Structures are given as C-alpha cells and as structure tokens.
Amino acid sequence: MSSAVAEAAAPAQANVKAGRSSLTRSRIRAAWIFIAPTLIVLALIAGWPLARTIWFSFTDANLNNLADYEFIGFENYLANYDGEWLGLLTDPDWWQSVWNTVWFTAISVSIETVLGTIVALILNASFPGRGLMRAIILIPWAIPTVVSAKMWNWMLHDQFGVINDMLLRLGLVAAPITWTANPDTALWTVIMVDVWKTTPFMALLILAALQMLPGDIYEAAKVDGVHPVKVFFRVTLPLIKPALIVAVIFRALDALRVFDLIYVLTANSRDTMSMSVYARQQLVDFQEVGLGSAASTLIFLIIALLIVITLAAGRVRLGGGSR
Amino acid sequence: MKALTRIGFWLLVVAIGLFSIFPFYYAVISSFRSGTDLFRVAYWPESLDVSNYIAVFERQPFGTNIFNSIVVAGSVVALSLALGITAAYAFGRIRFRGRSLLLMTILAVSMFPQVAVLSGMFELIRSFGLYNTLPGLILANLMLTLPFTVWVLTTFMRELPKEIEEAAFVDGATPWIVVRRVFLPLMMPAAVTTGLLAFIVSWNEFLFALTFTLTNEQRTVPPAIALMSGSTAYELPWGTIMAASVIVTLPIVALVLAFQRKIVAGLTAGAVKG
Numbered sequence: 001m002s003s004a005v006a007e008a009a010a011p012a013q014a015n016v017k018a019g020r021s022s023l024t025r026s027r028i029r030a031a032w033i034f035i036a037p038t039l040i041v042l043a044l045i046a047g048w049p050l051a052r053t054i055w056f057s058f059t060d061a062n063l064n065n066l067a068d069y070e071f072i073g074f075e076n077y078l079a080n081y082d083g084e085w086l087g088l089l090t091d092p093d094w095w096q097s098v099w100n101t102v103w104f105t106a107i108s109v110s111i112e113t114v115l116g117t118i119v120a121l122i123l124n125a126s127f128p129g130r131g132l133m134r135a136i137i138l139i140p141w142a143i144p145t146v147v148s149a150k151m152w153n154w155m156l157h158d159q160f161g162v163i164n165d166m167l168l169r170l171g172l173v174a175a176p177i178t179w180t181a182n183p184d185t186a187l188w189t190v191i192m193v194d195v196w197k198t199t200p201f202m203a204l205l206i207l208a209a210l211q212m213l214p215g216d217i218y219e220a221a222k223v224d225g226v227h228p229v230k231v232f233f234r235v236t237l238p239l240i241k242p243a244l245i246v247a248v249i250f251r252a253l254d255a256l257r258v259f260d261l262i263y264v265l266t267a268n269s270r271d272t273m274s275m276s277v278y279a280r281q282q283l284v285d286f287q288e289v290g291l292g293s294a295a296s297t298l299i300f301l302i303i304a305l306l307i308v309i310t311l312a313a314g315r316v317r318l319g320g321g322s323r
Numbered sequence: 324m325k326a327l328t329r330i331g332f333w334l335l336v337v338a339i340g341l342f343s344i345f346p347f348y349y350a351v352i353s354s355f356r357s358g359t360d361l362f363r364v365a366y367w368p369e370s371l372d373v374s375n376y377i378a379v380f381e382r383q384p385f386g387t388n389i390f391n392s393i394v395v396a397g398s399v400v401a402l403s404l405a406l407g408i409t410a411a412y413a414f415g416r417i418r419f420r421g422r423s424l425l426l427m428t429i430l431a432v433s434m435f436p437q438v439a440v441l442s443g444m445f446e447l448i449r450s451f452g453l454y455n456t457l458p459g460l461i462l463a464n465l466m467l468t469l470p471f472t473v474w475v476l477t478t479f480m481r482e483l484p485k486e487i488e489e490a491a492f493v494d495g496a497t498p499w500i501v502v503r504r505v506f507l508p509l510m511m512p513a514a515v516t517t518g519l520l521a522f523i524v525s526w527n528e529f530l531f532a533l534t535f536t537l538t539n540e541q542r543t544v545p546p547a548i549a550l551m552s553g554s555t556a557y558e559l560p561w562g563t564i565m566a567a568s569v570i571v572t573l574p575i576v577a578l579v580l581a582f583q584r585k586i587v588a589g590l591t592a593g594a595v596k597g
Contacts, residue, residue, distance in 0.1 A: 031417040
C-alpha cells in the first residue's frame with residue numbers, strides 16, 4: 001500500500017523538480033541580465049582605462065597628441081643609453097615619492113588605529129551627550145579633503161596661523177614654524193592633518209565591532225574585579241582583532257593612493273610628494289604620458305598585490321571561521 | 324580615585340570634541356573677517372563681515388561651480404543606485420556560477436587607485452568628446468561609486484528573509500516585477516544610505532575633476548577652491564577661500580548630522596562585513 005503511494009508520488013515529485021529547475025534557469029538568466037549593465041559600465045570606465053594605462057606605459061605617448069605614439073618596450077621603466085641607465089626606476093624623485101608614501105602610510109595608519117581605538121572605547125561608554133559626540137567626530141571625515149587641506153593650510157600659516165600663535169603663547173616654541181615649507185616638518189604636517197581627518201572613520205569601524213561584543217563577559221570580569229586595562233588587553237582586543245585588521249587594511253590601501261591632501265597642502269614639493277602626485281605630475285604637468293603611465297602601473301601593481309594577499313588571507317580566515 | 328577617573332574621562336571627551344570641531348570653527352570665524360583684520364589671530368567671533376561671501380561669488384563663477392557639483396553628484400547617485408540595485412538583487416538573491424568571483428572583482432575595483440586609470444580615462448573621455456564637460460566627470464566618478472554601491476546593497480539584500488520573493492514567484496511574477504514591486508520598497512533605507520555615501524564621495528572628488536576640466540566654468544567645487552588665487556600669485560585670498568570652504572562644507576555637515584546613523588551603518592556594512 002505504502003509502496004503504491006510512493007510510486008504514485010514519484011512522477012509528481014519529478015514534475016516539481018523539473019518545474020523548479022526551469023524556474024532556477026530562468027532566474028539565472030535574469031541574474032545575468034540584471035548584472036550586465038553594471039559589468040558593461042565597469043568594463044568601460046575601469047577595465048578599459050586600466051588596460052590602456054598599462055599599454056601607454058610601454059609607449060612614448062605625449063599628452064599633446066595621444067593618437068601618435070610608438071611602442072618602446074620597457075624603456076619608460078628602465079633603459080640603457082650608451083652605458084647610462086635611464087627611466088623611472090633610476091629616477092631618485094620616484095624613489096623619494098615611494099619612500100614618502102610608505103612612511104606616510106605606516107605612520108598615519110598606526111596613529112589612527114591607536115587613537116581610533118581610544119575614541120571608540122570612549123564612545124562605547126554610556127554618558128550624556130554620546131549621540132552628539134558621535135555626530136561631532138564625523139565632521140572631519142565629511143569635510144571635503146581639499147577643504148580640510150585649505151583650512152589647515154590657513155591654520156598652519158607661518159606668519160598669521162593660529163597654530164603658531166597658540167604654540168608661541170604657550171611658550172612651546174621660540175619662533176614660528178614654517179610647517180609645510182620646511183623639509184623636516186612637511187611630511188609630519190601631512191600626517192597630522194590626515195590623522196585629524198581619518199581617525200573618526202577608524203573610530204566608527206572599531207566602535208561597530210565593540211558594539212557587537214557580548215556584555216556578559218564584562219559583567220563577569222567586573223564581578224571578578226579584573227582591572228579594566230587588563231580586561232581591554234585580554235578580552236576586548238582579541239575579540240575585536242578581526243575587525244581591527246580589516247579596518248587597518250582598508251585604511252592602508254586608502255593611504256597608499258593618497259593624492260588630494262598632499263597636492264593641496266604642499267603642492268608638488270619633493271619632500272612630501274606621494275606616488276600618485278608623482279604620476280600625475282609626469283602625466284599632466286610634464287605631459288609625459290608614457291612615463292606617468294609607467295608610474296601609475298607600478299602603483300597599481302603594488303596595490304593589486306596587497307589586495308590579492310588580503311583577499312586570499314580573508315578567504316583562509318573565513319574558511320577557518322566557519323567550522 | 325573615582326572622581327579623578329571621571330574628570331579624566333570628561334577631559335578626554337572635551338579634547339576629542341574640540342580637536343574635531345576647531346578647524347571648522349576657525350574657518351567660520353576667519354570667513355567673517357576681512358582686510359587686515361584677517362591677519363590678526365582671533366579665537367572668538369568678533370566681527371560679522373560678509374564681504375568674503377560676496378567676493379567669492381563676484382570674483383569667480385562659484386555659483387556655477389556649486390551647480391556643477393550638484394549636477395555631477397546628483398547624476399552619479401542616480402546612476403549608481405539604478406545600476407546598483409538591479410545588480411545587487413542578482414548578486415544577493417540568486418545563486419549562479421561565477422557569482423563570488425564577480426563580486427570579488429567588483430570589490431577589487433573599489434580599491435583601485437584612481438591614478439592607475441588616469442591616462443586611460445583621459446583618452447576615453449577625450450575620444451567621447453567629453454573633455455571639460457560635466458558628463459565626462461559623471462562617467463569618471465561612477466568608477467568610484469558604483470563598486471561600493473553594488474557591494475553594500477548586496478550585503479543589505481542578503482539579509483532580507485528568504486520567504487519574501489517566494490510568494491511572488493509562486494504567483495507567477497517575473498524577476499523584474501519582483502525587483503520593482505517587492506525589493507525596491509524594502510531597499511529604500513539601504514538605498515538612502517548608499518546614495519548619501521555616493522553623494523559625499525562625488526561631492527568631494529578632486530583628482531578627476533582637476534584633470535578632466537580646463538576652464539573655471541566647468542569645474543566642480545573642490546578644484547575651484549584648490550585653484551583659487553588672489554590678485555598676485557604670492558598672495559592667497561584666505562578670506563574668500565575660507566568663505567567658499569564654509570559654503571561647501573555646510574550642506575555636507577548638515578547631511579552627516581541628520582543621517583548620522585544611516586551613514587555609519589553604510590560605512591560599517593561596506594567595510595567590516597566585507
């Protein structure tokens with residue numbers, strides 16, 4: 001009896017299955033139709049320009065006439081004319097810009113991570129006016145970078161700036177400092193302004209991680225009388241570490257391509273020039289599309305390598321996390 | 324001891340608040356001072372001289388610059404959301420081969436250094452005849468906003484319960500109708516968040532705007548402010564620059580204060596969950 005029922009049910013089940021798979025197939029077709037416009041647009045405005053930039057880096061193209069160029073192989077990167085080495089890889093200005101960018105990234109991201117964690121811990125405590133504080137720290141992040149660079153330029157003005165005025169009044173310096181013009185202070189000034197601008201972003205990412213932590217651990221630690229500092233290093237820090245790493249990587253990738261801040265704050269000064277500023281200067285100011293594209297391509301390769309490592313590490317971690 | 328900790332805590336809160344807000348405050352009071360007054364450091368608003376605000380519109384086409392920024396940012400938001408919501412539906416609700424690879428590629432594009440596409444984009448924009456035009460900037464800015472729009476909307480789309488579209492499909496609705504009638508209303512909050520982020524990104528964008536425009540009439544606000552110059556090359560019109568800075572920052576600060584929660588939700592969805 002039961003087998004008869006099962007036999008009768010089998011074709012019906014097959015029907016359902018066939019119906020579902022044709023539904024699935026039509027949904028998959030719909031999926032491709034839905035993502036096609038986005039993919040086409042991205043291929044046109046990201047993929048194609050990237051490919052052309054890499055191609056230009058192997059040519060002697062000039063901005064005046066982009067249609068007329070010759071293939072010159074790796075000469076933009078490295079070339080040997082009568083025993084003399086030329087090209088991007090021999091340009092001390094390029095290496096200076098690489099060094100500036102790496103230094104800027106390492107220092108500013110480190111400071112932002114530490115300060116961001118402190119700010120996040122404060123905003124995670126409950127106190128009157130917390131919502132207002134959260135809104136206030138978003139202001140530096142929201143101000144256009146060009147505007148914040150100009151505002152700081154004015155505040156750091158060597159003769160009329162308010163920062164020098166404060167330092168003089170407090171007796172911390174004997175004479176006004178030429179913040180952005182002095183090679184010793186220029187890069188630190190850039191780092192300081194970046195810290196002002198991006199610490200809120202860090203703080204918010206870390207705060208989001210803090211708010212997902214279970215409260216009972218802290219109750220237990222409090223009952224046991226564990227010192228708050230110890231709780232932070234033994235409990236909080238390990239728990240927010242994954243989020244912290246993601247935030248640091250995002251910020252580092254962002255910092256490596258820095259352009260606006262340095263360009264507006266210190267113009268094309270050699271002391272602070274980042275890789276992006278160098279590439280744009282070659283490309284637009286000197287009209288050397290070939291050489292500028294070679295610099296762009298190297299920047300892309302550096303960042304792409306970091307992204308691949310990040311994504312690979314992320315996948316490993318995700319795989320390990322889903323036990 | 325306890326009182327001391329409390330005082331220390333509040334001092335920190337006040338210090339963070341002052342540090343965040345002081346540069347903008349100082350820009351505001353500087354913008355209301357002009358002439359020799361400007362070059363005397365002052366910590367409190369003493370005068371209310373609006374001549375800088377008049378000068379910024381009279382001496383250069385700053386009104387046009389603001390209009391350009393609104394047109395560019397508005398179009399970029401509309402296009403990113405239209406493309407992003409349809410793509411996010413496919414990525415978030417339908418399983419198909421190559422989905423995660425495509426999503427990873429799109430995420431990678433959002434981390435592209437802008438300068439890596441600069442010469443190729445320059446050629447593209449020129450060959451379309453869009454150099455020194457607003458459509459050229461809109462096209463270029465889409466590269467910055469579209470990837471994260473798709474990414475953030477996809478994470479939101481995934482979190483909606485599975486049963487939502489099943490009823491509609493059983494009733495014979497096509498995927499297109501499902502997106503328009505079922506998901507579009509549900510996605511409104513997420514769309515507002517990503518739209519705001521895209522607006523801010525486009526409003527603040529500098530490198531493309533600086534490189535792909537030539538005349539002051541076609542510039543958006545950031546390059547207009549960066550390139551503001553005085554009567555002589557050595558003398559920057561600080562008062563006017565501060566007035567212009569305050570004008571373009573106020574709408575953004577207002578948006579951020581009004582939509583603070585939504586913006587934070589969007590930022591963390593894009594980064595932490597990514």
